[in-house]
Each structure stands twice: as C-alpha cells, then as structure tokens.
Amino acid sequence: MSRTFPTSVDVVIVGSGPCGAAYARVLSERAPQATLLTLEVGPQLADPPGGHVKNILDEQARAAAQRASEGPAPLSADTPTDTMDGYADEAPRMARPGTWLLPSGYRQPGEDGLPNAAMSSNVGGMGAHWTGACPRPGEGERIAFLDDLDELLTEGERLLAVDDHAFDDAPFADEVRKRLADHLDADRAEDRRVAPMPLAVTRHADGRLTWSGSDVVYGDATRANPRHTLLPEALVTRVLLTDGRASGVRVRDLQTGEEHDVAARYVVVAADSLRTPQLLWASGVRPHALGRYLNDQPQTVYAVRLRDVGHADQEDVDPRGRSSIVAQSGVSWVPYTDQHPFHGQVMQLDASPVPLAADDVPTPGTIVGLGWFCAKDLQESDRLEFDETAPDPYGMPGIQVHYRLTEADHASIAAATAAVKEVAAALGDPLGGEPFTFGPGASLHIQGTVRMGETPDGTSVCGPTSEVWDVPGLHVAGNGVIPTAIACNPTLTSVALAVAGARSIAGSLSERN
C-alpha cells in the first residue's frame, strides 16, 4: 500500500544523520508552527528513529541493523559486527560495519583517489554507527569568519549530548593522560592541552552508557512535534527550483517506486559529503566550487601496551568481544595545534587491534590505540565529478573522485608517524611493527565538497548560514560544509554549522508568518 507524501511543507530536510536531525530539532524548538518533512533514503533501524546500532545489545539484531545500513548491496549477513575488525589490516579498501563504499569511480588512473570513501544509508546516517568523538576545532582548524563559532559549538554539544567526563573512572585513564601531558603539554595554550575526549555518550543512572545517534539530536522536542514527519526509504532525486529559488523536491518512494513532488519554502540537503553535491548537481545547481576542495584526514594508527601500571580494580573483567561501551574504554584527546598540526585520539581498547598470543589476556585498559589524524593540504583540483551516463546504485549521477596527496600531505603523514611513535614510547611498549597509515577516505571524515565561504568569490558553495549562493531557500549541511582543513573529528563542527542554518530559516519563517 502506498504511503502518503505531503504535497507542501515549510521545510524539507534531505537526510536524517546528525546534521539533518539538528535542523529538525532547532526548527522544532524555534519555529514550532512550521511543517517539517525529513526524507531519508535508508530504512528505519530503531524506535525511536535514529538510535545508535551499538546500543542494540543483541548481536544478531545489531548485525541486521548494520547490514540494513549498507546501501543497495549490503555485505553478507555473517559479516562480523565487531568494529575493531580490520583496524590494523593493510587491506586496500575497508568497509566498516554499517557503511558501504563507493562501488566505482573512487580512484582515477595515476591518482591516490579515495578508496575508502564510505556512506551509510539508514535513518540516523553514519551517526548510527559513529564513535561519538566530539572535539572542538582549534587554532588553524577554526572558521575565522564565524564570530559566533564557540556559541554554535556549545549548542552542538547540547544537541549531541556531549560529555567530557563519561569515562572518568576508566582504569589507567588518569595515568594515560598524565604520560601524554608530560610529553606534550609544555607549550600548549590551556584549552589545547591533553584532555579527556568529549564524547557523545550518556551515562544513565544505573551506570549504563549509550551512544548518541540522531535520536538524541532529534530529542523529545522533535519527536513531540506533530508537524514533523520522517519518511524512510524515500530517495530525493532532485531539488526543484522556481525562478532560481528552491521550491521543493522530487522524491522516489523506494517502497513503491512512485515519484512525488513536495513543495517547500526551504530545502535543506544534509545527505553527506558525497551525496549532497551529487543531489545539487542532479538538480542543475552547479556552482564552480561544487564538489571541489574535497578533503579527508590521512590517519596513522599504532598500538601500545601501557608500561608499569599493575592491575586495575576490574581485573576480573575480560572486555574482549563486547560491543557496548564499557567503563575501561577511556578516550584521551591530544588537540590539534598549529605547532603539532595533528588531532590525536588515544583509546583504551576493549581488544587489541593486533593479534596477541592466545593466552595473553590483557588487563582491561592497558592496550592503547593511538590514531593521529592529519589536516589535508587543500586543493581545488581534489574534486568530485558526476556522470549521468554511469549512474550509482540508486540511479543518481555516478560519482568520480579526483584526489591526490600532495608533497605537503606526504610530509605531514611522515611527521604524524614520527609523532605517534614518540608518543607511544612515552606511554609504553609498542605492539606490532611500525605505525600504519590507512588508505585515503578511511577516516570517514570527508569534507569540503559544499564548503562555506564568507563571500561568493567562487571558492565556496554556501554562505555563513549554509544557504547556497544565488539559490535562496536552499541550504546544505554536513561535513562537506566545513571550509577549513580540520584534522579533528568533524561532526560537532558540522552540527554547529547546521544550528546556524536552522536558526536563520527559523528567523525567516517567523518573519514571514
């Protein structure tokens, strides 16, 4: 039986990841009279919609939710759900559970490409599968022309329920941070010193920890809003324009194949860094910067076993094989600075990423994974191109990636490798051989493809409120909007930028009513 699609709403939001959800939340709070429609190509996995799959404790149910997120050609049902799988593999392409890779076009001859460029297709987007690290950008990562960036980040932290102290009682976490601080903090500004990683997790009264997904971003304000509708399995194929202004969307109901036009005063495209520019291109919105300044964060990883720490109180706990967050999963943050231009993430792991001897059961919290992320040397020529003659699995214009690591990128990766070895030596005894650098795209932090600018000078797609230059009523959202080459995990920043966009729509809607 076919579903009812509204014929007209105030705001259509394309995509239900954290950024689309942020628009729905802020509009529900600030423009409660507005009718809102979220259209999401993937299926709904959980109730309430947008929940994180790692909060599903039953392993089979979790695996089913992950497979359902993997786009038109999911992996086989017996693919493991353990997200540590493949962490230290040298496989040329690596799909994390709940994600799917570009099937083709990810590398052009003679270029580096983005072999690990991934997407998630489900209610909640990648936010149903992410790790929840929410550091603030600092120094050169910041968007200099946004005077209110800090306030927007604070609002982003509220929407994502970011907690700086969720793992304060993780065994050895203080010791890990002390060793990191002794080694790294001497010349750092106070707000860029080693710290617990701010994480989008909630500690419940009974001590249980859960990950924030879009469900948390939507919050009760959106769920209780009778004027917000979320329709899953609904592919937006086109943004409709009237006299140069966004006037609605064309959507294909994947349950029936029927197409519908929905009129709207505002359209927000929050369809990830690959598919947001794809949808604009398919709609004939093709500013020069569309798809350009594509960037990902080259990532180098290493693992150590903490030296001289003895045993933790929870030594009876063997954390291996668990997917829920456990108290020993401490995460520390080494903030980016202009002098140390890497974002460092130091995780006390639930399992070793490199094989240990069968009888070597690590004391919980003593195996530590280090991930150093680099900022890309931004190039206009790093870009997505679209090809209607070679459609993607949804029938949308096929994506062709042009992407090269420059000499500066290779130097930065070499410096990150040296830095990670030094830091590892300060913590303990390295496990395995040399640090390993993932292939491009593996950070899952693809940015820049619909970037924000202060003025319409041809190097950006949208202005400071994320409205596309010269297309009133059309907003873009997601990591693609971030204009700087940030090295830190981008979701908090993208959600903060979405807040500014949603506020501006809410303001215009109230003025016009």
Ligand code: FAD
């Ligand atoms: P998404 O979450 O990707 O959502 C976009 C949605 O749009 C998808 O649901 C998609 O199906 C939908 N869509 C696309 N095209 C269409 C269309 N045409 N019509 C309808 N719907 C469409 N980030 C961090 O900051 N910190 C972390 O610790 C972190 N860890 C991660 C770990 C993993 C394993 C993964 C997979 C990701 C991680 N990320 C992390 C990245 C983070 O999940 C993303 O930055 C975030 O989800 C981006 O939010 P978004 O709303 O912009 O896009």
